[in-house]
Amino acid sequence: MTPHGHFNWNEFVTRDPERAKAFYQETVGWTYQAKKLAGGGIYWIAMMDNVPVGGIFHAEGPGYENVPDGWMPYLAVDDVDIRVKKAVAAGATLMRPVFDIPDVGRLAILLQPGGAGIGWITPFA
Incomplete structure (x- = not known):
């Protein structure tokens, strides 16, 4: 992982x-x-x-x-839900609700401050 x-x-x-x-x-x-x-x-x-x-x-x-x-890069994070709360508090915009992709992981699509897109994922083991 x-x-x-x-x-x-x-x-x-x-x-x-x-x-x-x-x-x-x-x-x-x-x-x-x-x-x-x-x-x-x-x-x-x-x-x-x-x-x-x-x-x-x-x-x-x-x-x-x-x-x-x-291109949309995805960063691995230890807990998408907790990290998204921190990101939003730090000025990011959540583009859609956090979601799961079966056999892949739990994902979030964000616009970070400044407007760049970034995906975060907590991969399923």
Whole structure:
């Protein structure tokens, strides 16, 4: 498990996952595994030498209209719920309620002071 305070995952958020997949496949050599999302859609797990190295998330639907393409890093934290309270008290904005992804972890999506996006995750063991 990734230790508290270390980067755990990186995810490319895009309206055009096929373009992003082609770019990274051609330039870096990534291959992909499709994972069905609970709410529908596909999450693409980027692989290098059969090892997951990141993900590609299709930003579609309500709430994503003004989200530009870009990388979203995720930090591992020891307790998302406690850390989010501290982050909000320190000036961060919680973008959506904390949520669980089965077999992955408990996540929060924040805008830190200054506006940069950051994901926090307490991975499930």
